[in-house]
Amino acid sequence: MRHAWGSKEVGFIIARILEHPETPLGAGLKLLLRATHDILLAGAGWVILAIGSQLPILFNPGLVPPIHLAYTDPVYLTILIASAIVVVLGVVFWMQDVMVRPPRPPHRPQTIKERFLTLISFPMLVVLTLIFLSLPVLHAQTRLLLGSSLQFQVARKV
Numbered sequence: 001m002r003h004a005w006g007s008k009e010v011g012f013i014i015a016r017i018l019e020h021p022e023t024p025l026g027a028g029l030k031l032l033l034r035a036t037h038d039i040l041l042a043g044a045g046w047v048i049l050a051i052g053s054q055l056p057i058l059f060n061p062g063l064v065p066p067i068h069l070a071y072t073d074p075v076y077l078t079i080l081i082a083s084a085i086v087v088v089l090g091v092v093f094w095m096q097d098v099m100v101r102p103p104r105p106p107h108r109p110q111t112i113k114e115r116f117l118t119l120i121s122f123p124m125l126v127v128l129t130l131i132f133l134s135l136p137v138l139h140a141q142t143r144l145l146l147g148s149s150l151q152f153q154v155a156r157k158v
Helices: 003-019 025-051 055-059 074-100 112-145
Strands: none
Touching: 003 025, 025 112, 074 112
């Protein structure tokens, strides 16, 4: 949630671009685009991808083709291709993560439980992203929108 408070950065970047005309406009706009992309995609991206992709089918069940026409229907093919892309990218990012990690200590091999949790994390990705990323981001951005003050307080150390 604290990361989502970075929504204030967009206004700050715009103010700095306007205050410092000597800064190249391209560099300022590139920074603004990057900050806006990161902040908006974290909250709204999940809603658009996970829920938005299902709304047409929920509101118009007639879009779901009969089984014998499923593989030739453009809507079904689009959903199928999008799902395949998500699966492939998930595997690619997982492989990249495994390659950049430091090697495991030889005295601590990977357990069956750890392997199981890795396998179950792929189907749980949508739910985990909602709980740990999108909801806190939407909460923080809604508070900013409504003018509530955002304060970060360091927890007491025990």
